[in-house]
Each structure stands twice: as C-alpha cells, then as structure tokens.
Amino acid sequence: KNEVEQSPQNLTAQEGEFITINCSYSVGISALHWLQQHPGGGIVSLFMLSSGKKKHGRLIATINIQEKHSSLHITASHPRDSAVYICAVRSGSGAGSYQLTFGKGTKLSVIP
Amino acid sequence: GEEVAQTPKHLVRGEGQKAKLYCAPIKGHSYVFWYQQVLKNEFKFLISFQNENVFDETGMPKERFSAKCLPNSPCSLEIQATKLEDSAVYFCASSHSDTQYFGPGTRLTVL
Numbered sequence: 271k272n273e274v275e276q277s278p279q280n281l282t283a284q285e286g287e288f289i290t291i292n293c294s295y296s297v298g299i300s301a302l303h304w305l306q307q308h309p310g311g312g313i314v315s316l317f318m319l320s321s322g323k324k325k326h327g328r329l330i331a332t333i334n335i336q337e338k339h340s341s342l343h344i345t346a347s348h349p350r351d352s353a354v355y356i357c358a359v360r361s362g363s364g365a366g367s368y369q370l371t372f373g374k375g376t377k378l379s380v381i382p
Numbered sequence: 383g384e385e386v387a388q389t390p391k392h393l394v395r396g397e398g399q400k401a402k403l404y405c406a407p408i409k410g411h412s413y414v415f416w417y418q419q420v421l422k423n424e425f426k427f428l429i430s431f432q433n434e435n436v437f438d439e440t441g442m443p444k445e446r447f448s449a450k451c452l453p454n455s456p457c458s459l460e461i462q463a464t465k466l467e468d469s470a471v472y473f474c475a476s477s478h479s480d481t482q483y484f485g486p487g488t489r490l491t492v493l
Contacts, residue, residue, distance in 0.1 A: 311471060315483065
C-alpha cells in the first residue's frame with residue numbers, strides 16, 4: 271500500500287510570496303495528481319503528472335520519479351489561493367489501477 | 383453534462399437507517415469512482431466502475447455498503463444500517479482517461 275506524505279500540514283503566507291508544498295510517496299507510481307479543495311469543499315484537479323514538470327498560470331508542479339517526490343509551487347500567491355492542496359497517487363498502470371491514494375492535505379492561508 | 387453531479391447535497395440519517403447517494407458522471411466518461419472524506423482531509427477510496435461493471439471494490443465495507451452504475455441511470459452508493467462513523471462527505475469522480483473530475487460531494491451526517 272502506498273503511503274503518501276505531505277508537508278507542511280499548514281502554511282500561512284503573505285500575499286505575493288512564493289509557496290512550495292511537498293509530497294512524497296513510498297511505492298512507485300504511474301501518475302500523481304495535485305488537487306485543490308476550496309473552503310466550501312469543492313475539489314478541482316490541478317495537475318496530473320507522470321514525469322517532469324507542468325505549468326498552469328501561477329502554478330507549477332514537478333515530479334522526481336527516482337526520488338518519489340513531487341512539489342507544487344505557487345508564484346505571486348494571492349488570498350484566493352487559500353485552500354487545501356492534496357497530493358494523490360495512482361500506483362500501477364492500466365484501467366484497473368485508476369484508484370487514488372491521498373495525502374492528508376496542506377492547508378494554505380494567504381494573508382493580504 | 384459537463385460536470386459531475388451529486389445528490390443530495392446534504393443527508394441526515396439516524397443510526398441504523400438507510401442512506402442512498404447518487405452520482406451522475408460527465409457524459410462520455412466510462413470510469414466512476416466513489417471516495418469517502420472523513421474529518422475534512424482523510425480521503426478513502428471505496429469503489430470504482432468501468433461503465434456498469436464493478437472494477438475495484440477493495441475499499442468497500444461490504445457488509446453495509448453497496449454501489450451500482452446502471453445504464454441510463456445515475457450511479458448510486460447505498461449504506462444499509464448507517465453507523466455514526468459513516469458520517470463523512472462522499473465524493474464521486476468520473477474520468478475517461480487519467481484525470482478524474484470530482485463532484486461537489488454529499489455530506490452524510492449520522493445522528
């Protein structure tokens with residue numbers, strides 16, 4: 271069973287700061303997801319990574335398969351980025367492996 | 383539709399009562415997943431479907447939980463004889479490849 275660890279658990283930042291959230295996992299995976307859960311509970315899928323790096327606006331996600339580690343970066347953070355960020359991994363390949371194992375999330379608060 | 387729809391938004395049941403939750407996946411998505419989120423940040427996989435076939439049910443407490451995805455109907459997750467520890471938000475997600483799209487969730491409160 272894959273163990274997914276996120277750090278930090280809680281993060282408070284000033285508006286404009288560069289933010290990094292880390293995720294490590296114990297067993298090799300086929301894909302890693304970064305999800306954003308808003309204070310109201312809704313979940314948005316931000317990225318799905320199997321290698322390298324992806325960028326979307328102010329968000330950047332990287333993954334190092336050898337080190338079993340991924341990072342989510344937010345540049346020029348804004349109060350609307352305040353949310354819980356969750357790392358989730360998919361082990362194995364093929365349709366039968368689509369279930370996700372989740373980290374416990376990082377609660378980000380960006381202060382104006 | 384273009385979004386995963388879940389009903390009801392909130393459900394309150396007395397301990398021992400039955401609870402039934404519904405999920406309409408995005409049109410064209412052949413995979414449906416159910417997840418349970420307890421205490422806001424602890425997600426647990428319950429079951430997945432490929433079309434109407436159960437694909438993986440390793441997370442289901444089988445003695446009280448059951449789920450179906452029938453053609454031309456919303457998928458459903460049913461809990462017989464609910465217990466206090468079933469109180470959680472139940473999320474449904476659908477996908478056609480790698481990215482899973484999540485519904486807004488159903489908050490189940492068992493009193």
